[in-house]
Amino acid sequence: MIIETERLILRPFRVEDAESIYEYAKDLDVGPGAGWPPHDSLETSREVIKNVLMVPYTYAVCLKSDNKAIGSISLMIGKNSNFGIGENEAELGFWIGKPFWGNGYIKEASLALLEKGFGKMRLERIWCAHLDENMKSARVQEKCGFRFHHKERKYWKIHGEEKSETVNVIERSEWEKTQE
Numbered sequence: 001m002i003i004e005t006e007r008l009i010l011r012p013f014r015v016e017d018a019e020s021i022y023e024y025a026k027d028l029d030v031g032p033g034a035g036w037p038p039h040d041s042l043e044t045s046r047e048v049i050k051n052v053l054m055v056p057y058t059y060a061v062c063l064k065s066d067n068k069a070i071g072s073i074s075l076m077i078g079k080n081s082n083f084g085i086g087e088n089e090a091e092l093g094f095w096i097g098k099p100f101w102g103n104g105y106i107k108e109a110s111l112a113l114l115e116k117g118f119g120k121m122r123l124e125r126i127w128c129a130h131l132d133e134n135m136k137s138a139r140v141q142e143k144c145g146f147r148f149h150h151k152e153r154k155y156w157k158i159h160g161e162e163k164s165e166t167v168n169v170i171e172r173s174e175w176e177k178t179q180e
Contacts, residue, residue: 003059003116005108009067010059017060017069018046024070024097033134034095055080061096061109071096073109075117075126083127083167090117092128094140101136110144118172125171132164145178146170 003010022045025031031038039045053060058074073094078087085091092113096106117123128146130137146168153164 003112004064005112007064008105008109008112009062009064010073010109010112011062011067013049013053013058013060013069013072015046015049018042018049020069021045021049021060021072024099025095027098029098030095033131033137034093035131057090057113059109059113061094061105063105070100071106071109073106073113075113075121075123077123081127082129085127086124088122088124090121090123090126092117092126094137106140107143110140114144114170114175118175123172125169126175127167127169129165129167132166138166141168144170145174147174 001012019042022039022042025039025045025048028038039048052058053072053074055074057077058072060069061071061073062069071094073092075090075092076082077090078085081089081091083091092110094106094110114126117126127149128141128144129152130141132151147170149167149169151164151166153162
């Protein structure tokens with residue numbers, strides 16, 4: 001399924017996206033802030049696309065101008081989430097290549113997935129988290145209506161240390177008020 005916004009196309013990943021994904025996912029400022037290691041080769045990007053990103057409700061974030069994958073956004077439903085949540089809940093996860101930071105693309109894509117999750121799928125709540133030092137992700141979540149739920153400390157293998165993560169949530173009833 002393809003979702004279109006004003007400036008973006010959110011579409012399923014294709015193996016052919018590996019080159020563009022590698023271009024952005026190898027950046028040391030991208031993956032570690034989202035909790036995953038930078039891609040170290042084109043083959044790594046291919047494998048991540050095949051084994052992680054080619055799943056339901058995970059989309060390549062593409063500009064309408066060229067349909068080239070510049071990031072990823074997903075709704076991880078129930079047990080597919082990183083949290084212990086019910087089947088009528090989801091976790092929103094996202095990242096975008098550094099050259100596209102500050103343009104509002106991830107906010108635009110996130111709002112489209114909130115619409116899908118709450119409007120079409122009738123989910124009850126959507127969760128989203130960020131490492132405390134990732135203020136860009138925190139701002140996106142705030143602009144999309146997420147509110148603080150709790151903090152967690154856990155060991156992050158990628159960072160080789162324990163880090164604090166802020167977990168935010170938005171309920172369907174809260175989202176519906178923004179649609180009036």
